[in-house]
Amino acid sequence: MSRTVPVSKKPIWITLTLALAIHISLISLQGRRRIDTGFVRVWILDLLAPVEKLVDRSFYGVRSVWDRYVELIGVHDENQHLKRENDELRMQVIEQREAILEAERIRTLAGLQGSGLGKSIIARVIGRDPAHTQTITIDKGASHGLKADTAVITPAGIVGRVIHSSNFFSIVQLIVDSQSAVGVMLQTTRRQGIVKGNGGRDLDLDYIDDDTDLKEGDLFLTSGEDRIYPKGLPVGVITSIGPRRGLLKVVQIRPSVDLGRLEEVLCIIGRREHVDVVDPTQVPQGP
Amino acid sequence: MRRITTVGIVGKFATALIAVVVIQGILSFKFKVFGYFDLPLIFCVYYGFTLGNPIASIVIGSSLGLMQDSLSAVILGANGLSKTLIGFFAATAVSKFAVDQPITRVFALFLFSLGDDILVTILSLMVGPASSATHSGAVGIWLLSATFNTLLGLVLFGYYDRWRDVTA
Numbered sequence: 001m002s003r004t005v006p007v008s009k010k011p012i013w014i015t016l017t018l019a020l021a022i023h024i025s026l027i028s029l030q031g032r033r034r035i036d037t038g039f040v041r042v043w044i045l046d047l048l049a050p051v052e053k054l055v056d057r058s059f060y061g062v063r064s065v066w067d068r069y070v071e072l073i074g075v076h077d078e079n080q081h082l083k084r085e086n087d088e089l090r091m092q093v094i095e096q097r098e099a100i101l102e103a104e105r106i107r108t109l110a111g112l113q114g115s116g117l118g119k120s121i122i123a124r125v126i127g128r129d130p131a132h133t134q135t136i137t138i139d140k141g142a143s144h145g146l147k148a149d150t151a152v153i154t155p156a157g158i159v160g161r162v163i164h165s166s167n168f169f170s171i172v173q174l175i176v177d178s179q180s181a182v183g184v185m186l187q188t189t190r191r192q193g194i195v196k197g198n199g200g201r202d203l204d205l206d207y208i209d210d211d212t213d214l215k216e217g218d219l220f221l222t223s224g225e226d227r228i229y230p231k232g233l234p235v236g237v238i239t240s241i242g243p244r245r246g247l248l249k250v251v252q253i254r255p256s257v258d259l260g261r262l263e264e265v266l267c268i269i270g271r272r273e274h275v276d277v278v279d280p281t282q283v284p285q286g287p
Numbered sequence: 288m289r290r291i292t293t294v295g296i297v298g299k300f301a302t303a304l305i306a307v308v309v310i311q312g313i314l315s316f317k318f319k320v321f322g323y324f325d326l327p328l329i330f331c332v333y334y335g336f337t338l339g340n341p342i343a344s345i346v347i348g349s350s351l352g353l354m355q356d357s358l359s360a361v362i363l364g365a366n367g368l369s370k371t372l373i374g375f376f377a378a379t380a381v382s383k384f385a386v387d388q389p390i391t392r393v394f395a396l397f398l399f400s401l402g403d404d405i406l407v408t409i410l411s412l413m414v415g416p417a418s419s420a421t422h423s424g425a426v427g428i429w430l431l432s433a434t435f436n437t438l439l440g441l442v443l444f445g446y447y448d449r450w451r452d453v454t455a
Contacts, residue, residue, distance in 0.1 A: 012341040019349045019371045026364035030414055044357035051309045059313060128316030129359045137312070137358065163360055173360055260319065
């Protein structure tokens with residue numbers, strides 16, 4: 001193992017002090033909010049996100065090759081000629097099925113796009129947060145009209161909001177993140193409240209006018225009070241109601257969107273206040 | 288014999304740093320369990336041990352942390368500060384401990400991983416509201432993450448050592 005022993009330790013302490021000073025400055029500037037440090041994120045995001053997108057594409061390509069060719073090698077032994085024909089047909093079917101599924105997803109999003117939400121844009125999910133927070137990276141950024149607090153949704157319901165945006169990529173905070181809060185109303189009684197992420201898979205009810213008539217299976221919609229999400233979009237359904245803790249019952253809500261299987265999302269870049277076309281009772285399953 | 292320039296070495300390290308952060312991001316997205324791993328931390332500790340050069344380790348740790356912060360909702364500088372310290376301590380540990388011994392590596396990886404999570408959480412709490420890392424099960428997640436990082440680190444360290452010996 002090669003070990004470099006410096007003659008003087010002075011340069012080490014200078015480097016360490018300098019590095020710590022830079023990071024402490026960045027942290028304290030964000031705390032005081034006197035100077036916007038967003039440009040540092042923008043630079044690094046612009047540097048890393050294209051690589052991330054490239055690797056994501058390569059990963060997808062390798063997986064496709066594996067799925068379509070390598071796993072079929074064993075079957076080739078049985079009947080070479082028939083299998084070759086079968087492989088070709090199967091490849092076509094897989095490709096077409098994938099194309100149909102993708103087209104269906106895009107068409108559903110496009111349908112949602114023209115449903116009174118206001119100006120919006122379809123984005124592809126290209127990465128997930130490497131730390132423990134609940135965020136995703138999408139391939140649209142400030143140059144496409146995205147900025148902080150842009151609402152991100154799917155036909156099944158709301159996904160989250162943009163928290164950082166570079167020119168061509170954005171970081172989206174999912175609604176299940178513990179720093180996330182959404183203004184909601186109960187679909188049946190129209191009572192208004194607030195739900196918060198718990199850092200896991202579900203949401204917790206943080207506040208509601210009156211919790212006496214809540215029952216499992218009730219659907220929460222966005223209330224529009226948070227000025228981020230348009231009114232009337234599905235948020236989630238009540239999965240469990242526990243005993244009262246303080247003023248409120250402990251209520252768990254499962255998000256309408258399967259946040260673990262997001263592929264394409266819709267970003268609302270110029271929204272109206274109310275969604276009048278989306279029918280929450282016709283919510284499709286999955287993202 | 289091929290001449291190795293400073294630019295070449297810096298370029299190789301920069302590429303490796305970006306690759307580590309990107310791979311961590313992609314794997315966390317494809318396989319949820321990878322959210323418990325911290326490849327940049329393992330990379331930072333390994334190069335601290337291998338190079339034994341505090342200045343290089345500080346720069347590597349600092350860059351890795353800053354890139355990690357930029358791809359997450361964590362405050363900018365939290366992972367940067369934490370990884371800077373880890374790089375420094377890993378490099379200085381070379382002269383005091385037998386860092387090529389598995390038992391030393393187990394302790395180092397576990398403590399560095401735990402320390403990293405705790406420091407990032409404290410810094411996040413100092414600046415903003417409670418983050419995801421501070422919910423009720425946070426301590427369990429830290430311990431799980433530290434265990435995963437230790438196990439993966441041991442495997443990767445062994446693999447890197449063999450690879451380095453072959454290419455040396």
